[in-house]
Amino acid sequence: MNKNKLTTSWGAPVGDNQHSMTAGSRGPTLIQDVHLLEKLAHFNRERVPERVVHAKGAGAHGYFQVTNDVSKYTKANFLSEVGKRTPLFIRFSTVAGENGSADTVRDPRGFAVKFYTEEGIYDLVGNNTPVFFIRDAIKFPDFIHTQKRDPQTHLKNPTAVWDFWSLSPESLHQIMILMSDRGIPATYRHMNGYGSHTFKWVNAEGEGVWVKYHIKTEQGIKNLAPKVAVEIAGENPDYHTEDLFNSIEEGDFPSWKVSVQIMPLEDANKYRFDPFDVTKVWSHKDYPMIEVGRIVLNRNPENYFAEVEQATFSPGSFVPGIEASPDKMLQGRLFAYADAHRYRVGANHQHLPINRSKSEVRTYQRDGQMRFDDNGGKSPYYEPNSFDGPEESPEHRPSTSVVSGLAESVGFDHHDHYTQPGDLYRLLSDEEQERLIQQIVASMAPVTKDEIKLRQIQHFYKVDPTFGKRIAQGLGIAIFN
Structure with missing residues (x-):
């Protein structure tokens, strides 16, 4: 009998710490999995006040312009016509290091895009890699603990890193990208971005497809040799931050081409890899790249704290025509990211100028720390009501999806790592x-x-x-x- 049982914070033994509880093998994830929710919620509150991950970063303003008609795939308004421009803000970041860490370490890079669309904020919160180390959100706090400092020595711990990876073979794909030449980008301008997860696009007729995002640098891929990266880290730990700011300040505006892979819904049940496994990619031969548009960064922040540090991104910030998939890692992030911002910046973080929707926001949310508008004034503060308050729009209901199966903690059907x-x-x-x-x-x-x-x-x-x-x-x- 195991006398060293893992327990919850209230002392109950944990039966499964590898798989979140889902409705069938493909989910969605169930909110009744209180162990998962506790892990994610506690994890979000482990660091004060910097981000628990992606603490060191840089950002800039720009625009997205549609270059190809994809309206047959999605009804998202900002993708509705060729030539349409949407303002955006991008934050680039390292993942594991603290706010004062060096830019040129070997680490994945965050690539978070905030689109200020006419239908609200759309956040595409990705990385510079098309895959990730794990595929179930229940393992995320443990994984990040291995990337942080040892609680005794306060030093980085390679033994913990490789112990976790060796016990989590699904991490192999991302490990190989991280340890390859692309593990240390030369600058933020010379790396790609990816949505990484699978998402769902829905058109005006209610027809859906699965989609993956690819954001390819138009500056070309450039990387740093390890020795050069170490030298730069010692001489200028803010090298990437400085490069991005200076290039935009000098009028050398970085740009990226945005494309997607499209998979018919029915293919998800027969593709040779699980399309909702974020440790896997889709073959470009099977699902070719389709051009969507172009991103250009052309304006630096006026104030780093107000714009870069207080920027909040959540993969759950969708607009009509873009929805979640059963990707288990994505399902956990839908909760964890917004919850992290409520803790780090406050319950009203979306009212800050950098996070505020360009379209009018009408909610029944009231009060909370740092509520700096009129707090809804004297308007109705509940719904339904008889005083002409905002009402739901049935035409914007998410598309339907079929779920079935036992409520249990299960792994993926495919284990080809x-x-x-x-x-x-x-x-x-x-x-x-x-x-x-x-x-x-x-x-x-x-x-x-x-x-x-x-x-x-x-x-x-x-x-x-x-x-x-x-x-x-x-x-x-x-x-x-």
Whole structure:
């Protein structure tokens, strides 16, 4: 019997800490999973006052312009006609470091876009990678703990990082991207952005498709060699922040091409990879890129705190025509991000100028800290009412989706963690493979337990036998064929 049982904060034993409770294998996630909600809510309150993740960042204003008609796929107004422009704000960031950390560390980069549409705020909260380390939100607090500082030494802990990764083989795809040349972008301007998750687009006829976002830099991909990145970190830890500000200030406006992959709804049940697994990508041969528009950044913030630091993004900020998918990681983020902002900035964070919708906001929300408008005045403060208060618009109801199954904590139906990382490895040139291996070896070398190293090497061996052997050789560990 296990005497060292994991419990909730109120002392009850936890039966499953790997899978959130969903309605069937594809969800959606159930709010009755109080263990998941407690983990996410507590996690959001672990740091004061900076963001618990993505603390160090830079941002700028600009616009999005439609370049291709996609109205047959979505009724979203800001995508409705070629040439239409929508103002936006983007915040770029590192993930694990504190607010004063260096810009040039090996880390994923946040790529969060706030569209000020005529139908409200639409936030596309992504990264510079098309996949992520985990695929269930219940594992997110544990994962980020490994990226933060050890509670005893207050130092970064490679043993914790690789222990978690070696016990979570779904992380392989993202690990390989992180340890590749793209792990350290040269600047924020020279990296791509991705929505990462699968989302749902719905057109005016109520017909839906699954969609993935790709935001490709028009400056070209450029990366930093590890030694150069370390040198810059020591000389100018704000290198990326400075580069973005100066390029815009000098009139060299960075831009990105926005495209999507479109999957028919029915394909989700027959595609060879689960399309709602954020550790996987969709083949471009199966679902080609479709151009949507172009992003240009052309104006710097006037005040960093007011605009960059107080900017709040949530993947749950949708507009009509764009909806969530059953992606379990996305489902958790729909709650966690907005809750983090209510804690960090306040319940009225959406009233701040940087977060405020350009269209009129009419709600029955009242009071709360830092309510700095007229708080609704004397207008009706409940609904339904008999005093001409705002009413729902049935035509804007989300599209329907079929759910079924037992309410239980379940994993994904597909557990192939090795095919896509293997394909990625074999796409790399010999020189890129060598640099990838060198970086992984250097990252794993400080791990204090050989058991963890061996477990991770076994995963790399399954990705590609030669890959696994070369890493083992670099670490001085003998493995059997």
